[in-house]
Amino acid sequence: MSGRVREQGRVRPHAPSMHDASPAPGQQVLGFERTDLVYPNGTHALDAVDLTVRAGEFVSVVGPSGCGKSTLLRIASGLESASGGYAQVGANRIGYVFQDATLLPWRSVRDNVALLAELDGVPKAERLRRADDAIALVGLRGFEKHLPHMLSGGMRMRVSVARSLTLDPELFLFDEPFGALDEITRQHLNDETTRLFADRRFAGLFVTHSVSEAVYLSTRVVVMSGRPGRIVQDIEVPFDFPREPSLRYTAEFTTLAAKVSEALREAHA
Ligand SMILES: Nc1ncnc2c1ncn2[C@@H]1O[C@H](COP(=O)(O)OP(=O)(O)OP(=O)(O)O)[C@@H](O)[C@H]1O
Numbered sequence: 001m002s003g004r005v006r007e008q009g010r011v012r013p014h015a016p017s018m019h020d021a022s023p024a025p026g027q028q029v030l031g032f033e034r035t036d037l038v039y040p041n042g043t044h045a046l047d048a049v050d051l052t053v054r055a056g057e058f059v060s061v062v063g064p065s066g067c068g069k070s071t072l073l074r075i076a077s078g079l080e081s082a083s084g085g086y087a088q089v090g091a092n093r094i095g096y097v098f099q100d101a102t103l104l105p106w107r108s109v110r111d112n113v114a115l116l117a118e119l120d121g122v123p124k125a126e127r128l129r130r131a132d133d134a135i136a137l138v139g140l141r142g143f144e145k146h147l148p149h150m151l152s153g154g155m156r157m158r159v160s161v162a163r164s165l166t167l168d169p170e171l172f173l174f175d176e177p178f179g180a181l182d183e184i185t186r187q188h189l190n191d192e193t194t195r196l197f198a199d200r201r202f203a204g205l206f207v208t209h210s211v212s213e214a215v216y217l218s219t220r221v222v223v224m225s226g227r228p229g230r231i232v233q234d235i236e237v238p239f240d241f242p243r244e245p246s247l248r249y250t251a252e253f254t255t256l257a258a259k260v261s262e263a264l265r266e267a268h269a
């Protein structure tokens with residue numbers, strides 16, 4: 001079953017009912033309302049965060065180091081529970097890509113990509129079919145039998161993205177996935193990510209420290225304050241999909257990136 005509604009924190013009296021279909025375009029997949037998170041050691045990570053992500057939206061989150069961006073993703077994925085306010089996830093299939101590819105070194109590319117489907121109990125023929133589709137989507141055809149140490153950093157991240165793609169995620173969480181890569185490889189992976197999004201139209205929540213990456217990929221960019229993180233700006237990105245690499249050199253793009261940078265500078269102040 002897909003589309004299970006999971007709620008955390010204070011639950012509303014009139015919560016949306018359970019439903020079987022994938023979220024329709026525009027349907028809310030993730031909702032934070034005055035969401036607070038205080039870790040058991042007393043660290044106040046998030047303060048009254050209001051954020052909605054709908055199917056077909058790709059939302060990037062930028063903010064100072066330690067402001068609670070990863071914490072936000074951990075709540076969205078169910079790894080952490082909100083300590084106050086309200087957090088609702090209307091997705092059953094959640095992809096999560098971390099900064100490190102976190103591949104199993106003894107498994108081939110194909111077997112790494114098939115891992116989540118395997119843990120989900122998907123029969124072998126079906127999970128290998130899904131793995132091969134995902135490998136093709138991220139441009140790794142021909143590398144199925146390679147072990148992780150035989151791949152570049154960019155290829156390892158592609159494997160990590162493909163692994164989540166086998167779940168056909170309704171909600172796709174990314175925590176600085178391309179931060180360790182050189183600028184050109186990062187741009188290539190951004191091009192692939194935006195193509196994937198244009199094709200699949202999942203709900204995306206993408207944490208990054210790169211303003212241009214945030215603007216290039218997203219339908220919205222939210223800017224967080226320093227810890228405890230609050231959302232201080234929510235900026236629409238009006239460019240159509242699919243996006244072309246040349247978009248980065250347009251005046252409209254540069255103007256919007258400058259607006260996000262300015263908000264980020266204020267958030268650091
Ligand atoms: N398990 C934990 N227990 C206690 N404090 C934590 C825990 N995880 C994170 N924190 C603290 O919560 C705050 C927010 O951490 P978080 O990892 O969400 O920040 P971030 O915005 O992702 O930072 P960065 O940009 O450096 O990745 C930080 O002060 C961090 O030290």
Ligand SMILES: [Mg+2]
Nearest residue numbers: 069070071175
């Ligand atoms: Mg982080």
